[in-house]
Amino acid sequence: MGKAPNVKVEFSEIECIKHLKPVRDALFVFGGKWKLQIIIVLRSGNKRFNELQRTIEGISPRVLSNELKDLELNKFVKRSLISENPDIYEYEITEYSDTLKEVLMALGAWGRMHRGTLINDK
């Protein structure tokens, strides 16, 4: 049994590591299950906390709250007070979140393609 031939060498070792870092950076900032989902929902318009929670299936209030704080810190999302007594806040996406357009398009396209292959496999 010999070493299998490397049919897929497209990057050299160094180029691979060069690509690894920016992808790590990206995943560090908006990786995980929820952040991109929140951004997608906010792209359809500003939302209150409860509206976000209703729209994003399976997210708990605690997790949503933490994710929103992270997104604010990284300048993807802005929170504004829209009325007082009781204080009501609304979340909106910033210009900076527009930089995620390509990422969202690529992920959406992949998800649609993948679901297509699952259906064809049946």
Next chain:
Amino acid sequence: MGKAPNVKVEFSEIECIKHLKPVRDALFVFGGKWKLQIIIVLRSGNKRFNELQRTIEGISPRVLSNELKDLELNKFVKRSLISENPDIYEYEITEYSDTLKEVLMALGAWGRMHRGTLINDK
């Protein structure tokens, strides 16, 4: 204090939800911190377990092992026995992992752009 104007409405509510599902599907399959990193490293050539662990900073053997099993299940990665006594396995990416090219490009481009803005902010 009025309701802030919705400057970012690009999707209708329904279009937003339509986009949410494929992105959720994609994140379900290869979301998290490690899977895409493993795929990037394997794009530079077949690797043994220890080589992968050395290259991917911060991954534990247990996590790497689980991630590789998931990646095999989802047909992104193939494991082959390359020598016996002691058995040595090598991991290689499949044709199907080529479908992630656009996603990896978009994430890499975003990571580079983001690092650029952090440096400029200093």
